[in-house]
Amino acid sequence: xxxxxxxxxxxxxxxxxxxxxxxDSYLPWLATLNVKTAGNKDWRTRENxxxxxxxxxxxxxxxxxVVRDLxxxxxxxxxxxxxxxAPFKASVPVKREVRKLLRFVTYVPDGRAKGSGSVTRPLSDxxxxxxxxxxxEYFRKRQKIRSDQTRRQYRTALADFREFLGxxxxxxxxxxxxxxMFVKHLEAKQxxxxxxxxxxxxxxxxxxxxxxxxxxxxxxxxIYEFPEFDRLRVPRRNPKAWKPxxxxxxxxxxxxxxxxxxxxxxxxxxxxxxxxAIYDCAERxxxxxxxxxxxxxxxxxLLELPAETRKGNTADMxxxxxxxxxxxxxRMRQAGHALIWPWxxxxxxxxxxxxxxxxxxxxxxxxxxxGFHKLRRTTATFLxxxxxDAGMVLGHSDPRVTRDSYLDRSQLVQRRVCDVLPRPxxxxxxxxxxxxxxxxxxxxxxxxxxx
Numbered sequence: 033x034x035x036x037x038x039x040x041x042x043x044x045x046x047x048x049x050x051x052x053x054x055x056d057s058y059l060p061w062l063a064t065l066n067v068k069t070a071g072n073k074d075w076r077t078r079e080n081x082x083x084x085x086x087x088x089x090x091x092x093x094x095x096x097x098v099v100r101d102l103x104x105x106x107x108x109x110x111x112x113x114x115x116x117x118a119p120f121k122a123s124v125p126v127k128r129e130v131r132k133l134l135r136f137v138t139y140v141p142d143g144r145a146k147g148s149g150s151v152t153r154p155l156s157d158x159x160x161x162x163x164x165x166x167x168x169e170y171f172r173k174r175q176k177i178r179s180d181q182t183r184r185q186y187r188t189a190l191a192d193f194r195e196f197l198g199x200x201x202x203x204x205x206x207x208x209x210x211x212x213m214f215v216k217h218l219e220a221k222q223x224x225x226x227x228x229x230x231x232x233x234x235x236x237x238x239x240x241x242x243x244x245x246x247x248x249x250x251x252x253x254x255i256y257e258f259p260e261f262d263r264l265r266v267p268r269r270n271p272k273a274w275k276p277x278x279x280x281x282x283x284x285x286x287x288x289x290x291x292x293x294x295x296x297x298x299x300x301x302x303x304x305x306x307x308x309a310i311y312d313c314a315e316r317x318x319x320x321x322x323x324x325x326x327x328x329x330x331x332x333x334l335l336e337l338p339a340e341t342r343k344g345n346t347a348d349m350x351x352x353x354x355x356x357x358x359x360x361x362x363r364m365r366q367a368g369h370a371l372i373w374p375w376x377x378x379x380x381x382x383x384x385x386x387x388x389x390x391x392x393x394x395x396x397x398x399x400x401x402x403g404f405h406k407l408r409r410t411t412a413t414f415l416x417x418x419x420x421d422a423g424m425v426l427g428h429s430d431p432r433v434t435r436d437s438y439l440d441r442s443q444l445v446q447r448r449v450c451d452v453l454p455r456p457x458x459x460x461x462x463x464x465x466x467x468x469x470x471x472x473x474x475x476x477x478x479x480x481x482x483x
Contacts, residue, residue, distance in 0.1 A: 321371075
């Protein structure tokens with residue numbers, strides 16, 4: 033029996049007992065990576081978690097667990113069952129170890145590739161399937177589809193549609209009844225590993241991919257009806273920005289980051305400067321990570337980001353940096369890298385570093401609410417508070433985008449409705465001051481009942 037780790041990109045033995053797989057392949061592989069030395073407390077905790085998981089998985093499946101069972105469709109409901117059975121044992125460390133074990137397996141037996149903790153679900157590229165039409169015609173002839181990320185979003189939507197139908201989608205499956213039932217399927221779907229439900233915004237995005245493909249086919253008379261789809265209502269939340277005291281703690285925590293990111297650049301300088309740069313210019317993290325020294329004028333402190341690096345690829349942007357940011361960049365430039373902020377690791381590692389700094393600063397962290405984009409919202413909110421049009425600085429063509437997605441209304445000084453309206457007691461006092469002849473008749477006359 034040969035079990036191959038993720039880096040080897042080979043297929044595992046699907047019928048191997050899970051206990052032997054963990055003991056003979058997974059744990060020795062972790063030891064070779066020096067991930068928590070064998071014998072210490074953390075290593076014993078991992079062994080106990082995996083041993084308990086193997087035993088309970090056999091109870092849950094009512095048969096001995098094998099490697100074939102290491103897939104999200106089996107593990108996600110199992111973790112829910114384990115959580116109900118023992119709430120204190122099926123905690124965050126347990127789910128973390130299970131995700132690591134899932135990532136270790138390269139391919140599950142039915143051929144679905146696994147990587148980065150997610151499952152790439154199979155889709156047929158036959159000419160009569162929807163995915164085949166996308167690959168052969170739609171992506172090539174639709175001008176707006178240019179990035180790999182957009183193609184992946186279409187693939188994800190069609191994989192969900194395949195999961196709903198139980199087979200690959202065809203042209204005949206594009207009808208309004210299927211669309212409505214597909215939405216209900218997505219609303220009821222539980223996402224791994226914690227079984228959370230899909231948000232209305234995500235459901236709208238998935239269905240919008242199908243609707244876009246459907247419209248394109250209908251315009252070419254491949255389908256004789258155009259789709260009619262009512263989007264789900266998405267609750268509009270108040271955007272959250274850092275408060276001044278929270279921002280101070282964040283930058284102070286950046287200065288305490290130990291080690292180096294790359295050769296010649298201290299982690300403290302790297303994290304302080306990139307957060308300071310985003311705070312100065314309110315640019316997105318994706319564009320900032322592509323910034324090169326060739327685009328930066330050290331004499332004036334101006335960074336010119338080409339349109340190709342920015343969202344939408346619509347316009348170049350010229351960003352001035354504060355003197356504090358320029359001073360740190362001057363030290364970093366001596367390392368001789370082409371990129372201003374070189375990051376040789378994955379995006380997951382980047383956000384783990386962001387989470388680590390927020391934890392050191394005593395700040396709450398959520399990747400979508402407390403990451404780099406929160407600095408962009410902070411800059412927009414502070415600008416608006418000081419009378420500057422934040423939408424113009426952020427490059428928004430519609431002020432509603434700035435108002436709905438970037439301005440923290442809890443920090444903006446606004447006139448409260450209750451302070452503008454006259455109070456009831458004031459109205460009563462005003463009536464009491466009127467002469468008797470001008471006072472309104474407040475007495476109600478009693479009319480006797482008929483009969």
